[in-house]
Amino acid sequence: xxxxxxxxxxxxxxxxxxxxxxxxxxxxxxxxxxxxxxxxxxxxxxxxxxxxxxxxxxxxxxxxxxxxxxxxxxxxxxxxxxxxxxxxxxxxxxxxxxxxxxxxxxxxxxx
Amino acid sequence: xxxxxxxxxxxxxxxxxxxxxxxxxxxxxxxxxxxxxxxxxxxxxxxxxxxxxxxxxxxxxxxxxxxxxxxxxxxxxxxxxxxxxxxxxxxxxxxxxxxxxxxxxxxxxxxxxx
Numbered sequence: 056x057x058x059x060x061x062x063x064x065x066x067x068x069x070x071x072x073x074x075x076x077x078x079x080x081x082x083x084x085x086x087x088x089x090x091x092x093x094x095x096x097x098x099x100x101x102x103x104x105x106x107x108x109x110x111x112x113x114x115x116x117x118x119x120x121x122x123x124x125x126x127x128x129x130x131x132x133x134x135x136x137x138x139x140x141x142x143x144x145x146x147x148x149x150x151x152x153x154x155x156x157x158x159x160x161x162x163x164x165x166x
Numbered sequence: 167x168x169x170x171x172x173x174x175x176x177x178x179x180x181x182x183x184x185x186x187x188x189x190x191x192x193x194x195x196x197x198x199x200x201x202x203x204x205x206x207x208x209x210x211x212x213x214x215x216x217x218x219x220x221x222x223x224x225x226x227x228x229x230x231x232x233x234x235x236x237x238x239x240x241x242x243x244x245x246x247x248x249x250x251x252x253x254x255x256x257x258x259x260x261x262x263x264x265x266x267x268x269x270x271x272x273x274x275x276x277x278x279x280x
Contacts, residue, residue, distance in 0.1 A: 088268065088269075090271075096273055096274075097170075097257055097259075097271035097272050097273045097274050098209075098257070098259075098269075098271045099271070100268045100269065100270070103268060143209065145269075147267075153199055153211040153214045153222065154211075154269055155211070156201075156208060156209040157208065158208035158209075159208065
């Protein structure tokens with residue numbers, strides 16, 4: 056399966072701390088994307104990193120990609136209560152047009 | 167843009183009834199996806215369309231599920247007959263361009279089959 060696996064499954068930190076989530080996948084990819092899902096809502100795209108990129112930033116988000124280890128990490132700096140959500144990595148691989156999602160990391164930011 | 171619009175947002179139905187979920191993708195997007203989300207299985211791709219043509223329906227769980235896209239602005243996912251194990255959140259999503267581009271999700275249809 057191409058499915059990404061997020062780690063940890065759940066993470067609880069204090070507001071202001073940094074949150075790091077990891078994603079591992081199994082075979083070659085074209086790109087890897089991170090999405091956020093607030094409770095009761097649809098998924099929202101956060102950031103896309105292509106297979107030839109190693110790091111990408113967007114505001115308080117930093118994503119790294121290590122294709123040799125088939126892994127990616129999402130770092131959220133200076134976390135806020137509004138960052139409480141589930142975070143999913145999704146992989147896009149050759150020959151398929153749909154993204155394959157992991158089961159997500161549930162992040163709780165405690166005020 | 168209004169984003170991907172799904173209806174109904176919530177549906178409770180009795181086992182054996184027919185359920186039809188509807189989706190309006192973002193205008194101009196040529197890919198449309200139907201996903202199902204459950205606690206046990208996470209987010210599963212059921213079927214996707216490109217230019218209104220079904221490309222891959224290998225994720226459709228069984229013959230009780232069917233999906234259509236009669237035109238670029240409308241798609242349906244039908245379950246007939248419904249069973250309690252079909253209870254889940256069903257997401258429609260759309261994307262523009264080639265494989266692996268950003269996917270835009272609707273807010274989901276929360277289905278409960280009792």
